Amino acid sequence: MSEPFNLLWLQAGSCGGCTMSTLAADDVGLVRALERFNIRLLWHPSLSEESGADALAILEGAADGRIRVDALCVEGAILTGPNGTGRFQLLSGTGKPLAQWVAAIAAHARAVLAIGSCAAFGGVPTATSNPTDAVGLVYAGADSGGLLGTEFRSGAGLPVINVAGCAPIPAG
Numbered sequence: 001m002s003e004p005f006n007l008l009w010l011q012a013g014s015c016g017g018c019t020m021s022t023l024a025a026d027d028v029g030l031v032r033a034l035e036r037f038n039i040r041l042l043w044h045p046s047l048s049e050e051s052g053a054d055a056l057a058i059l060e061g062a063a064d065g066r067i068r069v070d071a072l073c074v075e076g077a078i079l080t081g082p083n084g085t086g087r088f089q090l091l092s093g094t095g096k097p098l099a100q101w102v103a104a105i106a107a108h109a110r111a112v113l114a115i116g117s118c119a120a121f122g123g124v125p126t127a128t129s130n131p132t133d134a135v136g137l138v139y140a141g142a143d144s145g146g147l148l149g150t151e152f153r154s155g156a157g158l159p160v161i162n163v164a165g166c167a168p169i170p171a172g
């Protein structure tokens with residue numbers, strides 16, 4: 001069998017609904033659907049067994065390019081507050097903002113996907129006064145920008161792939 005396609009999933013400012021939707025993927029559910037396409041789930045914060053140091057080892061390897069990431073899926077808005085530090089959302093156990101992890105892993109990933117409205121343009125967390133300064137990966141509300149910016153290209157030369165929906169329909 002050929003090398004599996006490595007998928008890494010991060011949850012930013014998210015209700016978790018995109019993951020819940022994905023669990024119903026295809027006619028067989030997410031786990032079987034991934035097997036069907038020879039996709040290896042490197043890590044998912046809700047679904048993976050690895051936690052603590054084991055999870056951190058995967059993330060660090062992905063962030064410095066030692067572990068190949070064919071697709072980085074980001075669920076939820078990127079919280080950039082307060083004052084652009086991103087410290088409204090630290091990745092548990094690392095002391096580092098989730099925004100930094102996303103940017104570091106995206107810099108090595110073959111493809112980057114914004115899963116759902118929140119990751120695409122900020123979505124629900126940007127409502128009313130947007131107290132957490134939430135943005136998407138390439139859009140901040142209706143404006144271009146976001147965490148990665150419009151010039152971003154993945155390792156495969158692709159812009160961020162926005163998967164529409166709140167939550168996206170799992171069958172795609």
Ligand code: SF4
Nearest residue numbers: 015017116117118166
């Ligand atoms: S896009 Fe919808 S379902 Fe997905 S994290 Fe945002 S609010 Fe939740």
